[in-house]
Amino acid sequence: MSELKLQFCVENEFEMVSLGERVAKALSRPLVITLAGDLGAGKTTLARGILNQLGHSGHVKSPTFSIVETYEINSFRVSHFDMYRVKDTEELNFFGFHEYFDISDLILIEWPERIATVDLCVDLEINFTIVGKARNLNFNPMSESGHSTLNKLVQ
Ligand SMILES: Nc1ncnc2c1ncn2[C@@H]1O[C@H](COP(=O)(O)OP(=O)(O)OP(=O)(O)O)[C@@H](O)[C@H]1O
Ligand SMILES: [Mg+2]
Numbered sequence: 001m002s003e004l005k006l007q008f009c010v011e012n013e014f015e016m017v018s019l020g021e022r023v024a025k026a027l028s029r030p031l032v033i034t035l036a037g038d039l040g041a042g043k044t045t046l047a048r049g050i051l052n053q054l055g056h057s058g059h060v061k062s063p064t065f066s067i068v069e070t071y072e073i074n075s076f077r078v079s080h081f082d083m084y085r086v087k088d089t090e091e092l093n094f095f096g097f098h099e100y101f102d103i104s105d106l107i108l109i110e111w112p113e114r115i116a117t118v119d120l121c122v123d124l125e126i127n128f129t130i131v132g133k134a135r136n137l138n139f140n141p142m143s144e145s146g147h148s149t150l151n152k153l154v155q
Contacts, residue, residue: 020049037128
């Protein structure tokens with residue numbers, strides 16, 4: 001397995017959406033991606049780019065309050081989580097968190113730090129850092145699928 005890691009400097013919201021579109025074009029299914037970074041770092045904006053490219057034309061709601069938003073786009077299932085408000089990982093059992101892994105083609109998890117004690121099979125970690133108006137994104141592949149996604153992303 002190659003040790004490809006990627007870093008992007010994203011200057012504005014438009015570029016963040018474009019990068020999300022590139023991620024969507026590169027991804028192999030099924031895939032689990034974590035999106036980690038401070039409030040306003042652009043995690044949901046990247047998710048919007050991914051969902052748009054997959055064919056979702058409506059609004060992309062931040063799952064901060066609902067914890068999960070699901071999409072079915074031409075039989076491609078996406079589950080978009082935001083764990084910010086999860087206080088106790090027991091809460092995950094209430095809504096059958098683990099079952100989403102069986103039914104989703106793509107799982108996006110914002111604030112994965114909140115559920116750090118839960119064993120997750122993550123394919124790709126994307127870490128966001130705010131640098132003024134720009135955002136630095138580090139892509140760390142964690143599996144064969146994560147690597148193949150990154151390889152396609154740079155082609
Ligand atoms: N370079 C940039 N890339 C992305 N968003 C940017 C950038 N510069 C400014 N912004 C602004 O930052 C905000 C990012 O919001 P977004 O909801 O995507 O963040 P988030 O990481 O999901 O936050 P939260 O942790 O609250 O869910 C938007 O209001 C966007 O306009
Ligand atoms: Mg968000």
